[in-house]
Amino acid sequence: MEDLTSPKQDKKNQELGEARRPWEEIAASSQDPKSGLSEPLEPEQWLETGPQPRSGPPQSPQSRASPPLDDVTGPGAPSPPSPAPEASFIPSTLALARQQLAAPWQSDRTTDVNPKAETPHSHRLEQSSDQGKSTAPQTCQSEGDIFQQSQQTERHLYGPEDVSNNNSKQKELRFNIFQEEDSNSNYELDHTESGVSEGAPSPLEIAIQSAKAYLLKTSSKSGLNLYDHLSDMLTKVLDERPENAVDIIESISQDVKMAHFRKKLDTLQNENEMLPIYETAEKQKALFLQGNLEGVDQELEDEIAENSLPNVMESAFYFEQAGVGLGTDETYRIFLALKQLTDTHPIQRCRFWGKILGLEMNYIVAEVEFREGEDEEDVEDEDVTEERDDGDSDAEENDEDELPRTFYKTPQVIPKEENRTGANKYVYFVCNEPGGTWVKLPPVTPAQIVTARKIKKFFTGRLETPIVSYPPFPGNESNYLRAQIARISAGTHVSPLGFYQFGEEEGEEEEEVEGRRDSFEENPDFEGIQVIDLVESLSNWVHHVQHILPQGRCNWFNPIQKSEEEEEEEDEEKEEEKEEPEYMEQEVGPPLLTPISEDLEIQNMPPWTTRLSSTLIPQYAIAILRSNLWPGAYAFSNGKDSALTGWASSMEQ
Amino acid sequence: MDAESLLLSLELASGSGQGLSPDRRASLLTSLTLVKRDYRYDRVLFWGRILGLVADYYIAQGLSEDQLAPRKTLYRRGRGRKLGNQDPGDVVGSLNCMEWSLLPPATEEMVVQTSVLKGRFMGDPSHEYEHTELQKMSEGEKVFEEEVVVQIKEETRLVSVIDQIDKAVAVIPRGALFKTPFGPIHVNRTFEGLSLSEAKKLSSYFHFKEPVELKNKTLLEKADLDPSLDFMDPLEHDIPKGSWSIQMERGNALVVLRSLLWPGLTFFHAPRTKNYGYIYVGTGEKNIDLPFML
Numbered sequence: 001m002e003d004l005t006s007p008k009q010d011k012k013n014q015e016l017g018e019a020r021r022p023w024e025e026i027a028a029s030s031q032d033p034k035s036g037l038s039e040p041l042e043p044e045q046w047l048e049t050g051p052q053p054r055s056g057p058p059q060s061p062q063s064r065a066s067p068p069l070d071d072v073t074g075p076g077a078p079s080p081p082s083p084a085p086e087a088s089f090i091p092s093t094l095a096l097a098r099q100q101l102a103a104p105w106q107s108d109r110t111t112d113v114n115p116k117a118e119t120p121h122s123h124r125l126e127q128s129s130d131q132g133k134s135t136a137p138q139t140c141q142s143e144g145d146i147f148q149q150s151q152q153t154e155r156h157l158y159g160p161e162d163v164s165n166n167n168s169k170q171k172e173l174r175f176n177i178f179q180e181e182d183s184n185s186n187y188e189l190d191h192t193e194s195g196v197s198e199g200a201p202s203p204l205e206i207a208i209q210s211a212k213a214y215l216l217k218t219s220s221k222s223g224l225n226l227y228d229h230l231s232d233m234l235t236k237v238l239d240e241r242p243e244n245a246v247d248i249i250e251s252i253s254q255d256v257k258m259a260h261f262r263k264k265l266d267t268l269q270n271e272n273e274m275l276p277i278y279e280t281a282e283k284q285k286a287l288f289l290q291g292n293l294e295g296v297d298q299e300l301e302d303e304i305a306e307n308s309l310p311n312v313m314e315s316a317f318y319f320e321q322a323g324v325g326l327g328t329d330e331t332y333r334i335f336l337a338l339k340q341l342t343d344t345h346p347i348q349r350c351r352f353w354g355k356i357l358g359l360e361m362n363y364i365v366a367e368v369e370f371r372e373g374e375d376e377e378d379v380e381d382e383d384v385t386e387e388r389d390d391g392d393s394d395a396e397e398n399d400e401d402e403l404p405r406t407f408y409k410t411p412q413v414i415p416k417e418e419n420r421t422g423a424n425k426y427v428y429f430v431c432n433e434p435g436g437t438w439v440k441l442p443p444v445t446p447a448q449i450v451t452a453r454k455i456k457k458f459f460t461g462r463l464e465t466p467i468v469s470y471p472p473f474p475g476n477e478s479n480y481l482r483a484q485i486a487r488i489s490a491g492t493h494v495s496p497l498g499f500y501q502f503g504e505e506e507g508e509e510e511e512e513v514e515g516r517r518d519s520f521e522e523n524p525d526f527e528g529i530q531v532i533d534l535v536e537s538l539s540n541w542v543h544h545v546q547h548i549l550p551q552g553r554c555n556w557f558n559p560i561q562k563s564e565e566e567e568e569e570e571d572e573e574k575e576e577e578k579e580e581p582e583y584m585e586q587e588v589g590p591p592l593l594t595p596i597s598e599d600l601e602i603q604n605m606p607p608w609t610t611r612l613s614s615t616l617i618p619q620y621a622i623a624i625l626r627s628n629l630w631p632g633a634y635a636f637s638n639g640k641d642s643a644l645t646g647w648a649s650s651m652e653q
Numbered sequence: 654m655d656a657e658s659l660l661l662s663l664e665l666a667s668g669s670g671q672g673l674s675p676d677r678r679a680s681l682l683t684s685l686t687l688v689k690r691d692y693r694y695d696r697v698l699f700w701g702r703i704l705g706l707v708a709d710y711y712i713a714q715g716l717s718e719d720q721l722a723p724r725k726t727l728y729r730r731g732r733g734r735k736l737g738n739q740d741p742g743d744v745v746g747s748l749n750c751m752e753w754s755l756l757p758p759a760t761e762e763m764v765v766q767t768s769v770l771k772g773r774f775m776g777d778p779s780h781e782y783e784h785t786e787l788q789k790m791s792e793g794e795k796v797f798e799e800e801v802v803v804q805i806k807e808e809t810r811l812v813s814v815i816d817q818i819d820k821a822v823a824v825i826p827r828g829a830l831f832k833t834p835f836g837p838i839h840v841n842r843t844f845e846g847l848s849l850s851e852a853k854k855l856s857s858y859f860h861f862k863e864p865v866e867l868k869n870k871t872l873l874e875k876a877d878l879d880p881s882l883d884f885m886d887p888l889e890h891d892i893p894k895g896s897w898s899i900q901m902e903r904g905n906a907l908v909v910l911r912s913l914l915w916p917g918l919t920f921f922h923a924p925r926t927k928n929y930g931y932i933y934v935g936t937g938e939k940n941i942d943l944p945f946m947l
Contacts, residue, residue, distance in 0.1 A: 223834050223881075258843040260881075323674040327667035355670060357911065359898040362668075458898075458913065458946045469945075609706055628706070628773065631916075631936060 224257070232256045286435065288336065309335075309342050312352050318636050322611075322624040326355060333434035338366055341429060341438050346371045353428065353485070361432045361461025365485060368427045423449065423486045423548055430481065432461060439463060441482040446553045447474050452483035486548065492627045493545040494635050497595065538608055539595040541625060541635070654930030656685040656697040656713070662921070662930040668902050668909055669919045671934035673702070677711070685713060688727060688753055696840075700726070701917075701933030703811070705776030712815060712933075713753060719837040720830050721863060721885075726815055727753040730778065756808070759816035766805055767813040773936050780807040814937045822912040823861035824888065824920040824931050827851070832884045844927060852908045852924040855897060859885035866890065895947050913947075916940050 201209075215227035233256050237245050245252070312335040319325050326334070334352060342350050345368070353365040423446075429438040455469040463478040473480055609626045625635040654662035659682055663672055673681070681699060689697045694715035703710040714724045729752065770782050781804045831841045851857040866886045867875075888897055888910075898911045905924065912918040917935020922928065940946070 254843060258845070320672075321674050323672055323677065324670060325667060325672055326670055327664055327672075330668065357669065357898075359895075359913075360900065362900070456942050456946050606706065609704075626704075 224260075229253070229256065309339055310351050312338065315352070318622055319634065321622055322626075322634055322636055324634050330434070334364055337364070337431065337434040337436075337438075341366060341368070344438075353489075356459060356481070356484075358459035358461035363430045363432065363459065363461070363481065364434060366429045366438070367489075368429055369425075370427060423490070423546075423553060425546075426489075428482060428485055430463070439478075441478055441485070444479070444482045444486050445474075446551055448479050448483040449486060449548055449553075450551070452480060452487065488630050489545045490543075490548045492630050492635070493543065494541045494625065495544050497540045497542050538606075538610070541608075542595050654699055654932055656682075656689065656699055658928065658930070659685070659699060661928060662932070665907060665921045665923065665928060666909075666919050666930070666932050668907075668921075669911065669917075669934070671702075671917070681711070684729070684753065688713060688715065692725070692727075694725070698724075698930075699932065700815070701935075703774055703814070703933070703937045704935065705774035708776030710774070710776070710778075710811060718839075720840060721838045721861075723758060724819075726756040726758075726812070728756055728778075728811065729753045730776070756812050756815070759812045763809050764813045764817065766803075767810040770805060770810055771938075773938070774811070775807055778806070778808040778811065781805065782807065782810065811937075817939070818915050818918065818933055818937075820860075820862050822915050822918045822931075822933075824858050824910060825861040825885070826922055826929050827857045827859060827887075828882055829929065830885075831881045833881075838884075846925040846927055846929075847908075847922065849905055849924050852922060853899065853901070854889075855899060856887045856889040858888045858910065858920070859883075860888065861885070893944050893947065896943060914940055914943055 212227065215230075216225050218225045233249075233253055236256055237249075237252060242248060242252075312331060316325055316328070316331040325331065338350055338352060341347065347368050348371045349369040351367045353367040356363040356365060424443040427443075428441045430441060431438045451469075451471055451473045454471055455467075455473060457467055457469055457480065459477060459481060463476070463481070465477040467473040467475065467477060467480050607627065607629055609628060611624045611626065612622075622636050627634070654666070660678065663678065666672070685697050685699060688694070692715055695718050696716040698714045698716065700712040700714050703712065708730050711729045713727045713729075715727065716722075716724055769784050769786075784803050784805060785800050786803055826844075826847050828847070829841055829844045830838050832838050847857050862885070864884060864886045867884070870878075891897065896912065896914045898913060900909050900911070901907065902909055908922050908924060910920040912920075915933070915935065918931060918933045920929070920931040922930075
């Protein structure tokens with residue numbers, strides 16, 4: 001008896017308090033098929049009534065120790081099997097807890113049997129320890145075992161036992177507890193115990209100890225033990241007193257397990273965690289609501305008539321065959337965003353160019369061609385600034401300093417190309433997310449393209465970010481983005497041979513633009529090229545965007561002419577002679593509609609990789625072209641139908 | 654990403670633009686379950702796809718019960734075509750694209766040897782790269798340098814690249830695995846996902862490998878750590894700083910980490926759910942310009 005109240009138990013006793021006992025009792029009693037809890041109360045009831053009813057039963061066994069002996073031993077082996085199936089064979093406390101409410105308590109079993117047959121939870125009860133309640137803790141054992149165990153432990157109450165017998169029994173008990181028992185061994189024990197004499201630790205206590213030891217056994221997988229877990233759980237329940245605790249006991253158990261992995265946080269919770277989701281959802285909802293305007297019918301007709309929007313979903317389907325794509329719903333949202341763009345701006349033709357990944361946010365890029373005469377706003381500003389610069393340089397020269405004059409003439413700024421020509425043929429809009437506002441990117445200047453070729457930077461996702469690099473980039477992220485888009489388009493926009501053809505030649509072009517044809521149109525007679533051919537040879541594909549010269553423009557601009565004019569002015573002022581300007585060679589690039597087989601190799605690697613989308617079903621396969629220079633640029637072609645040729649560049653930079 | 658949740662994971666990772674075509678997806682689903690059965694792995698991860706000039710490699714990894722034990726890597730060659738005069742319908746290699754081959758584990762020498770190789774993968778595992786090295790040979794008293802042509806197989810290169818990527822950028826969220834006192838690492842069945850505030854911080858993600866930096870931490874720092882959860886290196890202190898791009902997509906419903914050091918590695922996690930995974934789709938080249946690009 002002396003060891004039953006171990007220090008651990010004491011602590012637990014103090015912690016848990018009286019009120020816990022009834023709860024444990026209930027849990028305990030459910031495990032014992034023979035226990036007759038005469039008060040089949042709900043947990044709340046138990047707790048409300050408090051310790052009072054508790055004090056009753058513990059004391060009673062003492063008085064009723066002897067009479068029930070016959071009671072218990074009477075029925076013996078035969079009767080126990082009957083109640084056993086009802087209550088036992090339950091692997092967890094939870095089910096037990098449930099069951100105990102459901103199981104009809106056997107009234108023939110007196111309440112004192114109940115305390116005797118408690119689980120180790122009862123160890124916390126101060127009084128119970130004195131009585132050496134027997135335990136039937138082996139929740140995982142078979143039915144017969146439970147019972148046999150309780151049977152024998154009950155017997156322990158009543159007989160005086162030998163110490164030696166106790167020890168052997170203790171060992172046997174423990175042995176039995178930790179392994180699967182068979183009823184035979186139990187019967188043996190029973191027989192040996194009947195004539196047992198009293199010893200210092202009674203077999204009942206031993207049984208309790210071993211049961212507790214079993215519960216304290218740590219799991220090999222998780223390092224927890226059932227004893228601690230159950231006590232944590234019950235602590236939590238009794239602290240929080242939830243409604244219908246028995247119904248949510250499994251989630252309580254899970255929460256307790258999860259609480260091991262969480263640090264102690266204060267109870268303040270972040271309310272705004274979910275807000276950004278809702279905001280984005282709101283924005284995107286607006287996308288979907290676009291169509292519900294009044295006067296829908298007429299607008300529908302108008303829209304169908306001048307459809308400047310491409311069929312993004314169809315292209316997305318083909319790209320998916322290639323393994324490239326953004327996911328169906330995101331593509332659809334992009335589709336709607338493009339529609340929004342075409343609705344708000346007067347756009348002739350629009351295309352989804354691709355998605356560029358950035359550090360903080362990404363860019364979705366749309367290539368747009370405005371209707372005639374729509375976008376002339378920005379042009380004048382540029383000219384003004386250029387003139388101002390020239391004015392400044394003149395002012396300096398007029399100073400009568402004695403500083404030596406340098407002969408260095410700043411290289412003339414090469415003017416950017418006019419809108420709708422060359423690198424500025426298309427206007428690009430970007431947005432960070434479908435549903436966000438579209439921002440127009442400024443036209444690109446040759447200086448920006450030249451510098452962009454020399455640097456390599458990641459995009460952050462914000463257009464105003466300055467680009468810090470060497471050589472210094474003239475502009476911020478929006479300019480850099482525009483320059484990269486221009487380079488990518490020039491390098492990777494291809495189409496099958498013959499899809500586009502040159503327009504009718506309307507007179508010869510001016511001298512400066514030497515025979516460069518820069519306009520093309522769809523070839524109505526395009527019959528399509530077999531997919532096999534497209535995959536086989538790169539000469540079946542041609543670039544349909546003008547190549548950008550090293551100068552940074554598509555059409556060569558000869559800076560010499562202008563500088564000659566300036567020189568004439570200066571000669572009048574200065575006395576020194578100028579050197580002859582060097583003759584600058586005209587830069588020539590491959591003309592439009594050059595087959596891509598002419599592309600240069602990169603580091604001994606062919607510039608393009610071709611693939612069939614599927615060799616299992618070649619009749620429906622499409623040809624996929626992947627650029628090795630710009631990773632992420634893809635082109636596909638169906639080969640049979642010219643309208644389905646498409647391309648997109650989803651870039652990672 | 655786990656082979657069991659392959660479809661969902663691919664959908665979540667699709668924001669980077671590279672994914673799998675439907676026929677590959679279908680074939681992967683079936684072949685990965687067969688791999689799991691045949692090799693008796695506890696979990697099979699679809700690691701990703703390395704793009705080559707002629708063909709692509711599809712890589713899968715098998716995990717045993719202990720999650721941090723060395724993983725077995727398998728590869729399968731995708732369909733490709735040989736440049737040249739062959740019929741494009743021929744597939745070089747096994748016609749049956751469901752077969753996976755086991756790759757040998759990576760060793761230090763392999764990594765060193767293949768670090769000299771640059772450029773894209775060819776797509777043919779038996780392709781041999783030739784690399785000329787200057788080796789000092791001594792004959793008698795003379796010491797002269799001789800050019801030696803070393804041949805390195807592409808398979809070796811594949812192994813070392815996969816190993817490097819794994820060591821550098823394989824990511825797992827905090828709490829998804831836990832360490833038992835006995836040593837083995839187990840999947841945490843009660844992991845319900847990171848909360849939103851945690852998901853935005855780089856410190857809640859760990860490298861999925863044996864820890865290297867942990868020992869160097871001061872005791873003060875270690876005091877805050879929970880030994881059952883914080884047994885791997887967090888991403889926070891990766892050099893160079895900023896080599897991870899962390900973004901929230903779909904409002905806050907998905908957090909995506911992209912590595913800038915190995916472009917093509919995408920890690921995704923839906924906060925408050927159990928879905929997470931990483932996939933590498935790329936050319937297998939390290940981005941050594943990273944410090945300049947930031």
